[in-house]
Amino acid sequence: MGLAKRIIPCLDVNAGRVVKGVNFTGLRDAGDPVEVARRYDDQGADEVTFLDITASSDNRGLIFSVIEAVSAQVFIPLTVGGGVRQVSDVRALLNAGADKISMNTAAVLDPRLIADSADRFGSQCIVVAIDAKRNPATGGWQVYTHGGRNATGLDAVEWAIEICRLGAGEVLLTSMDRDGTRNGFDLDLTRAVSEAVPVPVIASGGVGSLQDLADGILIGKADAVLAASIFHYGEHTIGSAKAYLAQQGVEVRL
Amino acid sequence: MSHVVVVDYGMGNLRSVAKALEYVAGSEHTIEVSGDLQRLEAADKVVFPGQGAMRDCMREIDARGLRDAVTHAAKNKPFLGLCIGLQLLFDHSEEGDTPGLGILSGQVKKFPAEAMMDAKGNRLKVPHMGWNEVYPHQAHPLWEGIASGTRFYFVHSYYVQPAQSDVIAAHSAYPFQFACAAEQEALFAVQFHPEKSDRAGLKLLSNFLTWSP
Numbered sequence: 001m002g003l004a005k006r007i008i009p010c011l012d013v014n015a016g017r018v019v020k021g022v023n024f025t026g027l028r029d030a031g032d033p034v035e036v037a038r039r040y041d042d043q044g045a046d047e048v049t050f051l052d053i054t055a056s057s058d059n060r061g062l063i064f065s066v067i068e069a070v071s072a073q074v075f076i077p078l079t080v081g082g083g084v085r086q087v088s089d090v091r092a093l094l095n096a097g098a099d100k101i102s103m104n105t106a107a108v109l110d111p112r113l114i115a116d117s118a119d120r121f122g123s124q125c126i127v128v129a130i131d132a133k134r135n136p137a138t139g140g141w142q143v144y145t146h147g148g149r150n151a152t153g154l155d156a157v158e159w160a161i162e163i164c165r166l167g168a169g170e171v172l173l174t175s176m177d178r179d180g181t182r183n184g185f186d187l188d189l190t191r192a193v194s195e196a197v198p199v200p201v202i203a204s205g206g207v208g209s210l211q212d213l214a215d216g217i218l219i220g221k222a223d224a225v226l227a228a229s230i231f232h233y234g235e236h237t238i239g240s241a242k243a244y245l246a247q248q249g250v251e252v253r254l
Numbered sequence: 255m256s257h258v259v260v261v262d263y264g265m266g267n268l269r270s271v272a273k274a275l276e277y278v279a280g281s282e283h284t285i286e287v288s289g290d291l292q293r294l295e296a297a298d299k300v301v302f303p304g305q306g307a308m309r310d311c312m313r314e315i316d317a318r319g320l321r322d323a324v325t326h327a328a329k330n331k332p333f334l335g336l337c338i339g340l341q342l343l344f345d346h347s348e349e350g351d352t353p354g355l356g357i358l359s360g361q362v363k364k365f366p367a368e369a370m371m372d373a374k375g376n377r378l379k380v381p382h383m384g385w386n387e388v389y390p391h392q393a394h395p396l397w398e399g400i401a402s403g404t405r406f407y408f409v410h411s412y413y414v415q416p417a418q419s420d421v422i423a424a425h426s427a428y429p430f431q432f433a434c435a436a437e438q439e440a441l442f443a444v445q446f447h448p449e450k451s452d453r454a455g456l457k458l459l460s461n462f463l464t465w466s467p
Binding site: 077 | 269270273274276277305306307367372376377378379380381382383384385386387403405407408409410411427428429449450451452455456
């Protein structure tokens with residue numbers, strides 16, 4: 001027995017509240033971040049990730065009070081992403097109580113942000129998120145930014161290697177082809193990135209069943225799996241997911 | 255009633271440590287985050303966290319004139335080192351070829367790339383990040399109520415190799431056994447993050463607050 005594979009619920013936060021999408025029609029309030037995070041903690045979540053999707057600049061500062069409140073009550077690692085643009089954003093989120101900061105678009109636009117943040121705060125708290133989509137022209141996967149709107153021309157596996165060289169301590173890898181489909185992770189993508197980099201890889205995008213989680217770890221070689229909808233809508237608890245993974249021979253924290 | 259000072263030497267975020275201590279302290283104990291020499295000397299107990307690179311930590315400790323006060327506290331008061339706060343206690347680290355405080359004898363080594371393979375041939379990632387099992391070597395007040403094999407949250411790329419095995423308070427395995435806690439008299443230090451280790455971590459912090467060595 002050794003290091004456990006991690007299960008990480010992802011919470012979208014808008015203007016200080018947890019929200020979830022409803023049939024593509026809009027966002028519904030899903031509760032107070034402290035209560036939601038505590039519920040997942042009680043179920044056995046290994047970490048919690050908050051994605052700040054606040055669009056209005058007036059409300060963007062609310063994420064800090066969310067993180068302050070959650071970190072005073074929930075004592076597992078907290079990752080925060082969304083809108084991280086500069087080193088001062090990283091510092092402010094860490095000071096609010098985040099343990100790890102996830103960066104995406106800004107890291108592609110200016111890779112020095114990764115190096116500067118890792119130098120200042122340590123690689124252990126720098127997560128680089130990669131949104132990738134199959135690229136039929138190359139047989140590989142291309143990196144996208146701005147929530148999947150802009151193609152970058154970067155190859156996902158090469159970019160993953162580069163961000164680790166710059167100081168990323170972890171990679172959060174999302175398949176845009178699978179995100180929202182509930183058809184499971186892109187296992188080829190997950191495995192290609194996981195085998196290419198020395199740091200842990202979190203698989204994301206497409207989870208529809210507990211078997212998908214197991215496949216991400218056993219076939220995709222992910223070190224952690226991130227999911228939102230299968231936990232948010234009450235289909236599965238973190239506990240039932242872990243029990244299932246344990247049956248499949250995956251080491252988990254029970 | 256005890257007054258606990260979390261040593262602030264400008265390295266990383268001490269908020270998580272302070273919040274977790276406050277959560278378990280109740281009205282019995284007071285928690286203060288400070289880098290002030292007088293406050294450190296006045297403390298009943300000292301918590302010594304660490305984050306980032308060992309060389310930067312040592313530089314900041316010296317720049318703030320805290321070396322003697324930290325060393326004195328580690329030898330004379332209930333003292334809890336966390337993460338790099340464990341590594342700093344030893345003689346030397348491979349990370350940046352950095353001399354440590356030398357309170358405990360031994361070395362800090364990097365997880366060797368060639369050894370990072372599990373029993374099934376899967377590559378093990380560095381940093382060692384996540385929840386791993388901790389096996390105490392002997393009964394100690396800080397392990398009270400914590401079963402052998404309980405998982406704690408780790409994030410580190412270097413591990414300590416004490417010169418004397420009797421200071422090893424617990425081990426973990428990744429993939430080989432390494433010392434993940436050390437103790438000597440009133441000093442106790444852990445490689446993992448109790449402040450991020452859920453109930454088990456809070457229990458260890460609570461045990462530290464009530465500990466009277």
